[in-house]
Amino acid sequence: MATIPWLVDVLRGAGVQVVVEGDWLNRMRPGSFDPIGVLWHHTASTSSASNPHPALGICINGRSDLPGPLCQALVDYNGVFHVISAGRCNHAGVSGGSGPIPSGDGNTLMIGWEIDYNGVNQEMTAAQYNASIAATAAVLTRLGRDSSYARGHRETSTTGKIDPSFIDLNVMRADVAAKMAGSGTAWSSTVDNTTAGRFTASASWGVSTYSSQRYGADYRYADPVAASDPAWYRFNVPAAGNYRVEAWWPTNSGYNSATPYIVATSSGNRTVYVDQRATGGQWRVLGTFALPAGDANRVAVSRWSNATGLVIADAVRLTRV
Ligand SMILES: [Zn+2]
Numbered sequence: 001m002a003t004i005p006w007l008v009d010v011l012r013g014a015g016v017q018v019v020v021e022g023d024w025l026n027r028m029r030p031g032s033f034d035p036i037g038v039l040w041h042h043t044a045s046t047s048s049a050s051n052p053h054p055a056l057g058i059c060i061n062g063r064s065d066l067p068g069p070l071c072q073a074l075v076d077y078n079g080v081f082h083v084i085s086a087g088r089c090n091h092a093g094v095s096g097g098s099g100p101i102p103s104g105d106g107n108t109l110m111i112g113w114e115i116d117y118n119g120v121n122q123e124m125t126a127a128q129y130n131a132s133i134a135a136t137a138a139v140l141t142r143l144g145r146d147s148s149y150a151r152g153h154r155e156t157s158t159t160g161k162i163d164p165s166f167i168d169l170n171v172m173r174a175d176v177a178a179k180m181a182g183s184g185t186a187w188s189s190t191v192d193n194t195t196a197g198r199f200t201a202s203a204s205w206g207v208s209t210y211s212s213q214r215y216g217a218d219y220r221y222a223d224p225v226a227a228s229d230p231a232w233y234r235f236n237v238p239a240a241g242n243y244r245v246e247a248w249w250p251t252n253s254g255y256n257s258a259t260p261y262i263v264a265t266s267s268g269n270r271t272v273y274v275d276q277r278a279t280g281g282q283w284r285v286l287g288t289f290a291l292p293a294g295d296a297n298r299v300a301v302s303r304w305s306n307a308t309g310l311v312i313a314d315a316v317r318l319t320r321v
Contacts, residue, residue: 002033003086004111006142007072014138016131017080021060027069028087032108034216037101037149038136039092039110039156040172041071042119042163052077055116059084066090071114073135079127081113081135091153098155099148100195104217106156111139115164123166133172137179144190144317147177188319191233191299192216200297201231201313211250213281215315219249222303222311224256230300231313240266240293241320244285247299248315251280256309260302266290271302276312288321 005025011018043055053076062068069085076082091114092106101109113132117124124132136150143149152169153161181187191198194216205220220231237243245263249255255276263270263286272286291298301313 003028004035004072005086007086007111007139008083010138010142011073011081011083011135014134016135016138017078019080019082021056021082021084024083025086027060028085029067029069029090029107031088032105033088034108035111036143036145036216037110037151038139039106039112039151039153040132040136040164040169041091041112041114041153042124042165043074043114043116044118044120044163045116046118046122047077047116049077052080053082053116055114056082059114062090071112073113075113075115075128075132075135077116077125077128079125079131081131092156093161094158095156096158098151100145101149101151101156102194102196110151110156119163119165124164129167129172133175133179137176140176141180141188144188144319146187146189147173147180150176187238188317189235190315190317191235192315193220193231193313194218198234199231199313200234202229204229204303205231205313211252211280213250215248219312219314221255221313224305224307224309224311225303228300228302228304230262230302232297233299233316234296235298235318236295237291237293237298237318238320240291242288243291244288244319244321245299246283246285246317246319247274248283248317249274249276249280249312250314251276251278252310253277254309256305256307256311258305258307259311260305261286262300262302263287263289264291264296264298264300266292273305277309283317291318
């Protein structure tokens, strides 16, 4: 993903008041952008009813020591989202890793909201809080991520950032989760091969960055063998019910035409075969399955294919239906 041109529509669809700030679709930093989460900040500027967005110019144009844009959107005193950029921005610096957000280039990994309050003797307004919750819920839904993918800058910073202050980030995430549930948004969770604690594969599975159709940083591959040696994806399924299971793989003519995906359902394992020579770089539906509640290995890619070509394990997504 190079840009998020859907941002304005998604925010408006969530009832968030939006002001588009000029050429937001083309205003961005050079470099990679493949966001999996949202990062909350405060600007350290003092806003007020008469001066609702004192940091807007800086967020668009940057500072002498840091070129703009400095966030994808600024949230003003009244809770209005000023959308600045559809691409990479200088807001996050290096991520030290927090929750499901890995360590690495924070400006690649996250979309930033700069909430315009000073954070020293001024807390965010109720309007800013409510708009930030609604916007974050809508964007995470669009990204196919749960509320744990919203973080505060002080959680990911490696340089001692304190923002956003005067807020309990666990409470803020819980409010995002409630918003996602209450808006009728289906529970959805994505596990990539790099998701910490949720993917396991033997050393027979190599790591590749060869295809640009990959999901996230890289993917795993293995030769087909007459043995399962599966790569497992673990999910914390919130309740017994029916879930849509989707998989993402990069395509290559040298990949396997009959890769087995195993879904551990409430009534035993089901196997779905996919052609990984085609339709890569997107979510593909494997089917809808009854799953039990609980945190367990739920979907696997098996090496047991009769076809030739590498079997690929990249990302899997569950969505309650
Ligand atoms: Zn910050």
